[in-house]
Amino acid sequence: MNQQPSPAAHFRVDALQCSRWTRVRFEEWRRGGLDCVHVTLAIWEDARETLRVVGQWERFFREHADIIAPARSVADVRAAKEAGKTAVMLGVQNTSPFEDDLDLVSAFHAAGVRIAQLTYNVQNLVGGGCWEDPDPGISGYYGRNIIAEMNRVGMLIDLSHCGERTCLEAIELSEAPVAITHGNPAAFVGGAVELAARNRSNEVLQALAERGGVIGLSTYPRLAPDGNDCTLARFCEMVAWTVELVGIEHVGIGTDLYLGHDPSILGWWRKGRWSREVAIPLSGLPVFPDWMQSPADFDNFATGLAQQGLTENEIHQVLGDNWIRLLEQVIVTAPANVAHLTSAGQK
Amino acid sequence: MNQQPSPAAHFRVDALQCSRWTRVRFEEWRRGGLDCVHVTLAIWEDARETLRVVGQWERFFREHADIIAPARSVADVRAAKEAGKTAVMLGVQNTSPFEDDLDLVSAFHAAGVRIAQLTYNVQNLVGGGCWEDPDPGISGYYGRNIIAEMNRVGMLIDLSHCGERTCLEAIELSEAPVAITHGNPAAFVGGAVELAARNRSNEVLQALAERGGVIGLSTYPRLAPDGNDCTLARFCEMVAWTVELVGIEHVGIGTDLYLGHDPSILGWWRKGRWSREVAIPLSGLPVFPDWMQSPADFDNFATGLAQQGLTENEIHQVLGDNWIRLLEQVIVTAPANVAHLTSAGQK
Numbered sequence: 001m002n003q004q005p006s007p008a009a010h011f012r013v014d015a016l017q018c019s020r021w022t023r024v025r026f027e028e029w030r031r032g033g034l035d036c037v038h039v040t041l042a043i044w045e046d047a048r049e050t051l052r053v054v055g056q057w058e059r060f061f062r063e064h065a066d067i068i069a070p071a072r073s074v075a076d077v078r079a080a081k082e083a084g085k086t087a088v089m090l091g092v093q094n095t096s097p098f099e100d101d102l103d104l105v106s107a108f109h110a111a112g113v114r115i116a117q118l119t120y121n122v123q124n125l126v127g128g129g130c131w132e133d134p135d136p137g138i139s140g141y142y143g144r145n146i147i148a149e150m151n152r153v154g155m156l157i158d159l160s161h162c163g164e165r166t167c168l169e170a171i172e173l174s175e176a177p178v179a180i181t182h183g184n185p186a187a188f189v190g191g192a193v194e195l196a197a198r199n200r201s202n203e204v205l206q207a208l209a210e211r212g213g214v215i216g217l218s219t220y221p222r223l224a225p226d227g228n229d230c231t232l233a234r235f236c237e238m239v240a241w242t243v244e245l246v247g248i249e250h251v252g253i254g255t256d257l258y259l260g261h262d263p264s265i266l267g268w269w270r271k272g273r274w275s276r277e278v279a280i281p282l283s284g285l286p287v288f289p290d291w292m293q294s295p296a297d298f299d300n301f302a303t304g305l306a307q308q309g310l311t312e313n314e315i316h317q318v319l320g321d322n323w324i325r326l327l328e329q330v331i332v333t334a335p336a337n338v339a340h341l342t343s344a345g346q347k
Numbered sequence: 348m349n350q351q352p353s354p355a356a357h358f359r360v361d362a363l364q365c366s367r368w369t370r371v372r373f374e375e376w377r378r379g380g381l382d383c384v385h386v387t388l389a390i391w392e393d394a395r396e397t398l399r400v401v402g403q404w405e406r407f408f409r410e411h412a413d414i415i416a417p418a419r420s421v422a423d424v425r426a427a428k429e430a431g432k433t434a435v436m437l438g439v440q441n442t443s444p445f446e447d448d449l450d451l452v453s454a455f456h457a458a459g460v461r462i463a464q465l466t467y468n469v470q471n472l473v474g475g476g477c478w479e480d481p482d483p484g485i486s487g488y489y490g491r492n493i494i495a496e497m498n499r500v501g502m503l504i505d506l507s508h509c510g511e512r513t514c515l516e517a518i519e520l521s522e523a524p525v526a527i528t529h530g531n532p533a534a535f536v537g538g539a540v541e542l543a544a545r546n547r548s549n550e551v552l553q554a555l556a557e558r559g560g561v562i563g564l565s566t567y568p569r570l571a572p573d574g575n576d577c578t579l580a581r582f583c584e585m586v587a588w589t590v591e592l593v594g595i596e597h598v599g600i601g602t603d604l605y606l607g608h609d610p611s612i613l614g615w616w617r618k619g620r621w622s623r624e625v626a627i628p629l630s631g632l633p634v635f636p637d638w639m640q641s642p643a644d645f646d647n648f649a650t651g652l653a654q655q656g657l658t659e660n661e662i663h664q665v666l667g668d669n670w671i672r673l674l675e676q677v678i679v680t681a682p683a684n685v686a687h688l689t690s691a692g693q694k
Contacts, residue, residue: 044447096447100391101620123486125471125621136483139470142621273448274472274489 011035011077012298013320015216015254016160016182018093020261021060025295026068029086032298035320036077038115038181038254042092044272047104050097054111057090072112074328089327091115091181093161095126095146102145109153114331115181116150117158118143118170122274127166130197131279135163138170151175154332159208160198160254167204176330177212180205182254184223185215188241194222194283202245209246214326216254217242219292223256232291236304239318248314252322253301259294261285358382358424359645360667362563362601363507363529365440367608368407372642373415376433379645382667383424385462385528385601389439391619394451397444401458404437419459421675436674438462438528440508442473442493449489452496461678462528463497464505465490465517469621474513477544478626482510485517498522501679506555507545507601514551523677524559527552529601531570532562535588541569541630549592556593561673563601564589566639570603579638583651586665595661599669600648606641608632 012033018040019025029037041057042050061070069080071087080087090113098104098116118138121129126143128135138144147170150157157178159167171178186199193199205215217239224230225238242251263285270278291300298319305315359380365387366372376384388404389397408417416427418434427434437460445451445463468476473490475482485491494517497504504525506514518525533546540546552562564586571577572585589598610632617625638647645666652662
């Protein structure tokens with residue numbers, strides 16, 4: 001399971017995209033050479049609402065079977081790559097789909113979800129988001145149970161939008177390594193960007209790396225160094241800085257690209273149903289940098305990282321191999337789930 | 348609205364019962380002379396599940412219209428009393444029915460719910476329960492919004508199962524007085540009872556009273572002084588002690604009687620869907636004291652309180668008039684809601 005990939009088996013992985021999905025996006029993945037993309041099914045959606053999005057993806061998998069395929073395991077990613085397709089890993093950016101029900105973790109795992117963020121900006125049943133001050137940390141009952149259950153079924157814990165204390169406690173409580181699929185180091189970016197609260201402290205990044213986790217650095221201009229003016233060189237400087245801080249094995253890419261949406265989506269993401277006013281004023285859809293207008297531009301990372309002096313192998317690690325190693329370690333394919341797939345004739 | 352009730356208009360109110368509902372229970376209310384009972388619709392139930400229980404109560408109101416009637420306002424309680432019926436105030440012991448949706452507060456208000464407890468034992472989207480250590484307090488976004496919205500629509504905030512910090516912050520944040528519908532003073536009862544974490548500090552009780560709130564003292568043996576051995580005299584001693592602490596206007600009764608259930612209900616209450624094991628071991632259904640076997644025994648409080656030296660008027664205050672004053676102050680009948688009722692021909 002943990003063997004080093006052979007030179008022929010390097011992967012390109014984007015650890016988070018959150019677009020409005022059409023074939024145009026899937027074609028961009030192919031042009032960018034992406035072997036695997038983690039896509040978001042839910043921000044505030046509950047179980048029923050998220051299940052519908054699973055069904056939408058099942059439809060995408062049927063209708064665009066020539067270029068995309070579901071990724072329930074790393075073996076699925078390998079098979080997709082060999083077939084010239086992009087493997088899609090389903091994830092949720094909140095534990096809202098699990099509602100208050102521990103059994104919904106294995107239910108959504110059976111439905112194909114492999115990554116779940118514990119909280120999204122604010123407090124939920126599990127812990128605190130990065131906007132909560134103070135962040136209460138992981139809740140004493142359900143929060144601990146959810147972490148243990150995600151570990152058991154093989155679902156990757158994502159801490160991208162969690163608060164500082166929730167991050168540190170989750171890293172400590174989880175038996176498996178965890179991820180920040182899309183975020184940046186606060187110490188490098190500084191406090192001037194619009195969503196500075198989303199970036200993570202050195203303490204969190206180091207604790208995450210010590211336990212084997214990976215952070216996906218993000219091109220989202222509201223979190224990126226110099227904001228809208230972030231150059232490829234500056235971004236890659238951040239990659240090199242983070243590699244220096246936590247080690248090459250623990251750094252990946254999670255662009256957080258979200259394309260094709262109506263601007264109203266931002267209202268939903270920033271206030272859900274729990275507020276009538278946005279906590280952080282809306283400033284329209286972001287303008288992603290000219291060197292990362294879509295996933296088709298993914299190769300620019302390779303160019304920029306080479307200019308920073310990263311070796312070819314280090315570039316492979318950052319652009320995907322680290323994510324594949326982490327997924328291979330965390331996402332155990334549960335036998336019951338495989339049996340289900342076989343009997344359903346889906347595989 | 349706030350005029351003193353005339354001698355003829357004293358009320359008997361039980362601020363919480365949580366039984367399995369059959370006509371037997373409603374007949375006990377009549378025998379106990381109860382003019383109003385606050386009943387629990389939800390512990391962990393979500394919006395859909397709670398709405399079904401609203402429908403069940405609508406059926407009870409039709410099928411037992413000779414002895415019970417819905418209480419959407421204090422005027423309803425008066426009308427029921429004059430007709431020789433017990434008015435039923437619908438409440439929820441958790442904000443779980445509101446899910447993550449601020450609009451569900453007014454929706455459930457429209458459906459007749461007039462009391463909502465912010466949390467039940469553990470952490471939720473709104474705040475911390477009395478089992479959480481540390482209790483995170485009221486959440487910075489949804490928690491504050493829920494309190495403001497409950498204030499706006501005229502729904503009484505109940506803090507019975509909340510944690511210490513959540514209680515203090517809710518008392519501070521709420522523009523309307525709040526309630527502890529069923530609980531006891533921790534300083535009087537001590538730490539030896541099974542559910543000691545459910546009883547409240549002097550600090551909370553005094554803050555609640557200073558803002559005009561009421562605490563309903565409870566006969567539930569797992570919270571009561573001397574537990575299963577709590578005598579009527581000892582209970583009434585606690586009433587007198589609490590009156591001394593917070594003032595006569597702020598003390599009422601909330602028996603927490605729950606009758607007719609299968610013992611498995613305790614598993615649901617103590618772990619919902621969020622755990623596979625109970626946090627506090629189950630010890631079967633409680634044995635309520637021989638002097639409070641059912642609501643039919645409510646008159647025993649009058650006897651016991653007289654023996655403690657309370658005046659006739661003070662006894663009236665504790666046995667119901669304080670609750671009526673609080674409800675009159677908090678539960679504003681929203682005009683939109685009245686129109687809805689009129690057009691629906693329900694009243």
